[in-house]
Amino acid sequence: MYEFRRTTLQEAVHNALGYQILSTKKLAKASVKFDFATRMRLGSVLFVGEGNLSFALTVARKSRTPASSILATVYEAEKDLTDTAYENAQKLLKIGCQVKTSVDATWLSDTIGNRRFQTIIFQFPNVASRDPRYGQNPNHVLVTRFLKSARDHLKYGGLVVISTVDSSFYEGAFKMDEAARKSGFAAPAIHTFVPNDYPGYIHQNTANEESAADGYTAFATFVFSG
Numbered sequence: 001m002y003e004f005r006r007t008t009l010q011e012a013v014h015n016a017l018g019y020q021i022l023s024t025k026k027l028a029k030a031s032v033k034f035d036f037a038t039r040m041r042l043g044s045v046l047f048v049g050e051g052n053l054s055f056a057l058t059v060a061r062k063s064r065t066p067a068s069s070i071l072a073t074v075y076e077a078e079k080d081l082t083d084t085a086y087e088n089a090q091k092l093l094k095i096g097c098q099v100k101t102s103v104d105a106t107w108l109s110d111t112i113g114n115r116r117f118q119t120i121i122f123q124f125p126n127v128a129s130r131d132p133r134y135g136q137n138p139n140h141v142l143v144t145r146f147l148k149s150a151r152d153h154l155k156y157g158g159l160v161v162i163s164t165v166d167s168s169f170y171e172g173a174f175k176m177d178e179a180a181r182k183s184g185f186a187a188p189a190i191h192t193f194v195p196n197d198y199p200g201y202i203h204q205n206t207a208n209e210e211s212a213a214d215g216y217t218a219f220a221t222f223v224f225s226g
């Protein structure tokens, strides 16, 4: 398990201004943060691939969204939840959110039927394998299939939100513009993501993997609209 490192002084100053300057190159694409809390106040929110459920819990507490409109899900079966995930699931249930296990983000209708949401969020998608699938990076395949599936579960005006490490390596792995095109979305808007804005959010690694975020200091949130 990995805890995001604390912000540097420079980041703190930029954060105080409401911006994080990642680098001159990245500034053009990622400057303003995505406001999860404000977005969630618009109503129904689905979290997928939540790992230990700490992001959903932190944002649910922060957003003043009616808890009943939040469905937080994990890929793992209930019996495979870590102690932290189990405890966070209990806390989410206690404040009135819904929690579901064994939810595959690439086949949402299997587990959530035909429910639709204003916002669907996948923080740091990552598959355990590095083996190419259909000649593509498996993480590109994951986000493409997730976007295709999520499309059928969005309300009018809905958004799909995905955060990843902001680096050329990850950009090359996910190829978000291509994933958007293949799944019928416009190219995503790109925001900066600052984990320390969400105290309590403890990023969880994919099983047996080194952290997707280890050693990285810049993170981006991609926002896909219809």
Ligand SMILES: C[S@@+](CC[C@H](N)C(=O)[O-])C[C@H]1O[C@@H](n2cnc3c(N)ncnc32)[C@H](O)[C@@H]1O
Residues within 6 Å of the ligand: 048, 049, 050, 051, 052, 055, 074, 075, 076, 103, 104, 105, 106, 122, 123, 124, 125, 126, 127, 128, 142, 202, 203, 204, 205, 206, 207, 212
């Ligand atoms: C790097 S972890 C991030 C976990 C959590 N979102 C966070 O930010 O801490 C990647 C997560 O993607 C999940 N995942 C991988 N494939 C998935 C799929 N097909 N559907 C849903 N979740 C998936 C894994 O179970 C794992 O929890």
